[in-house]
Amino acid sequence: MKHKLQKGLSFLLIALVMMTTVIAQPFSAKAAGSLNIEAESAILVDAESGKIVYSKNPDIKLPPASMTKMMSEYLVLEAIKSGKIDWDTTTQVSNYAYSISADSTFSGIGLTKGKPYKVKELYKAMAIFSDNGATIALAELVAGSEGNFVKMMNKTAKEMGLPDYKFVNSTGLSNKWLGDNVPEGTDPNANNLLSARSAALLAFNLIKDHPEALDYTSMIETKFEGYKVENLNWMLPHKATYLKQFHYKGVDGLKTGYTDLAGYCFTGTVERNGQRFISVVMKTKSKAERFQETEKLYEYAFSNFESKKLFSKGYQLKDKSTIPVSKGKKDTVEIATKEAFKAPVKKGEKKKYGIKYHIDKDKLNKDGELAAPIKKGEKIGTAELVYKGDADYGYIFPGDDKQTVALVAQDSVEKDNWFMLTLGSIGNFFSDLFGSIVDTVKGWF
Template identity: 55%
Template sequence: MRHKLKASFLIITVLLIALSTFAINPINASADSIEVDAEAAILVDAETGEILYAKNIDEMKEIASMTKMMTEYLVLEAINNGDINWDTTTQISDYPYSISADASFSGIGLIQDKDYTVKQLYEAMAINSDNATTIALAELIAGSESEFVKMMNDKAEELGLPAYDFVNSTGLNNQDLGDNFPDGTDPNAETAMSAKSTAMLAYHLIKDYPEVLEYSSQLTSELDDQTYENWNWMLPWDNDNFAQYYFEGVDGLKTGFTENAGNCFTGTAIRDGRRLISVVMDADSRDERFHQTKKLLEYGYSQFERQELYPAGYQIEGESVIPVAKGKEEVVEIASKDVLSSTVKNGEQESYSVTYNFDEGKLNDDGQLTAPIEKGEKVGTMELTYNGEVNHGSILSEGQAQSVDIITTSAIEKQNWFMLTLGGIGDFFSNIFSSIADTVKGWFS
């Protein structure tokens, strides 16, 4: 009896240890091992566009001042194109002045009949999310905010954003603009985008104009002898009140709040050369938009790692050669041109495989390459496939796999005319012989 009790005790103890171990280190964890307390959220690898976390990412929602990321993009594009420069000056028209003078918009009080540089206006927009300076920049670039809104929507289409509706340059509700709301937009509308589109916009803004981070990471700046502060509390502030929000590597990007949008934040950070982009939409409070962003970034950096899955020169077993027509060699070897890497979740290194996708235009009807063939000639792509349980896809492509080129590893010369002629004669008589054989065979069948 005593032995049975000991055995039962041991079994129960082992089960309890196993269950506790599973709870701490769950095997085959669910889609995402975190839950973000916001209406929508996304986490993206800024190099590959891979989505590492997703919650309601296709739902259109108001985005408040995150709208200004598109205004920033168009300003930086205009500078890059030479249409304006940082020292270009403009004065404040009645419309942005009326917004600036309204204390409810908590902006910087601008002065009319004074020249402001593009840099001054841009800094106030990017750092302090000032609405009046944003409108002044829109008017400078397009002549009017109405025309600028058309540019915003055209650029969104050009960038391939899947879900968007820009109605003004600032992210305010059109009601707040009074009679100045842009032509062609609803007087009660507010700019809306999906979390996926917002992340895509942030991705293109950082990729195309990395100088945006020089401004979004500034803690303070000054205009008209007024010092203003950045609304991003995750930056390295020397302030005990903000210490709880700080996250090493954060250098942007854009906060937002309206009654309709709630508290929003597009964040970005870089650590050990890896940049992540996060979007949190309609969090419970101003504090929570940063707490939830911190949760996303911690998840991304602790649970994922950029890994080289297949080296340059990789060959799929059993598929390392392609037959060659009219060449001095009958086959040519192929291999991947570059390293194929991905952002891999811990424990999922074995969840990937690759396949070849040959360029049909390079092959004849018999699936052969035709000589002459150069060394390093591209013949197709090697595509990466994820075979795990959770695949959020990418913000950059719909169903398009990561890939690298596959190339020939040597050159194959074309046979000389004599050998080709002999080969042709051989083929001719071979065909005749086959035809005669088939005929004779038919006589006796």
């Protein structure tokens, strides 16, 4: 009886330990399939390689509301980079910009008519608390009119390769709210449209080409027109007690958005230990939910993926390390990767990655040889990173779901001198002649 009681207690103890283990486990979103994101559309991208690690309906075109301003920020920063304007350039707001700013139903604190504003003041107002009037004032400064600025927005979107986009104004408001100020050449009833994939690619380009944008999107508060205003991104370390629950370590951008039509949306970015991710959630139900769902994405990213160098610079496939060379002082040349392959790797899946070579066929003769001369470092083709696991979402880049680096020659191969080439030609001639004679003689018997 005592033995049975001890045995029963042992089973009970094991069961309790197992239950405690399950209950005590923190949220880690072990698999993308279990990641239930409460948003119409969402995407999560590694900001270095462009690898998509999660997506949900990423190609649905939806109104992005003030996430539109990421493109406006990009174009202002481009204008500064080109020298067209600088941070201290001043401008006065137009009647149109003032009227939008003065409307309390729109984002903003209100601009002062006739007052000269520096670009830096207006940019901070746009990036930190999404002031619509400031955005219009910057658009007019950069392009002369918002209509011209919209043309720049669409042109840049095309150049970036955004797969799904339509820009009709600089702010993300509905055109029908702009009254007589609808940008020239746009539909008075139109809305800006972006897919989550396009928003992520826009964010990717913004922080890649202009990393200084993060200096502003990470500001928790700033002063404008004598008022202290706070960043609308609740995932930053705000001082207010009720916002501390949303803080997520490493978040430093990028842009919130809301309209009745768009719902609550957010393009975010986070960096921890040298690993950065970009996220987009579109059409969530509340201010809080857009940040809660973003936190799910980040927890999934950092719990499941590690940025790893999979193959180093100068890597060679053992059975394909050389290519034959014709008319050279060497018969072969070694090839290897010009750069290292680095990617977000799901834990335990490092061995599921390999490399595939794509040699440039235009560089080869009919016998599969490279023609000398060959320069050291000359591109011979590309090496492609191949993933052999499940749930491959591809890359953020348009029309390119591959991560590649250049394959280059490791040494120079000079062209053989004319004498040796002549001897070779003579040798080839007699070799062909002898072969022809042998074939003829064989034909007699």
